[in-house]
Amino acid sequence: MKREPYALDFTKQASQHIELLEAGEKTLVFDAIDRHVTYEPTTRTRNRKPMSRDKEMYIAPWELRVRDLRVYYGVKESDRIVVIVAVGKKSRARVKLGNRWIRS
Numbered sequence: 231m232k233r234e235p236y237a238l239d240f241t242k243q244a245s246q247h248i249e250l251l252e253a254g255e256k257t258l259v260f261d262a263i264d265r266h267v268t269y270e271p272t273t274r275t276r277n278r279k280p281m282s283r284d285k286e287m288y289i290a291p292w293e294l295r296v297r298d299l300r301v302y303y304g305v306k307e308s309d310r311i312v313v314i315v316a317v318g319k320k321s322r323a324r325v326k327l328g329n330r331w332i333r334s
Contacts, residue, residue: 235268236305240314247317247328255299259317262296271305271312287325287332290315300325 240248248256266278274280277295281288281302290302290313302316318325324333 233269234310236271236310236312238263238268238312238314241316243328244314244316250328251299251317251319255319258296259299259301262294262299263301263312263314266294267301267303267312271303272307289327295320 248259251259262277266275271278271292279293280291281293291304292302294301294303298320300316300318300320301314302318304313304315305311306313316327318327320326324331
């Protein structure tokens, strides 16, 4: 039985965040999204986990770690759509989203 992939939808904000990444970082992000989010976006793994709503920096329901990069996304199960909300670069206890740093 073949699994059906989820469709991907990038918010305008996430697209802007990706544009600010270096070419190699963009490749890492897109490869990771394709490999880890397209088929089982809500399965918890070492690099993919639900975000706690109690955290000060709640951005989206799910976080995907790719080296020092973070992909924040939500899932519309009924439509089988993964919505990429933000993409950031983590440094210690902060994440840079676009040109803005926030505490993680």
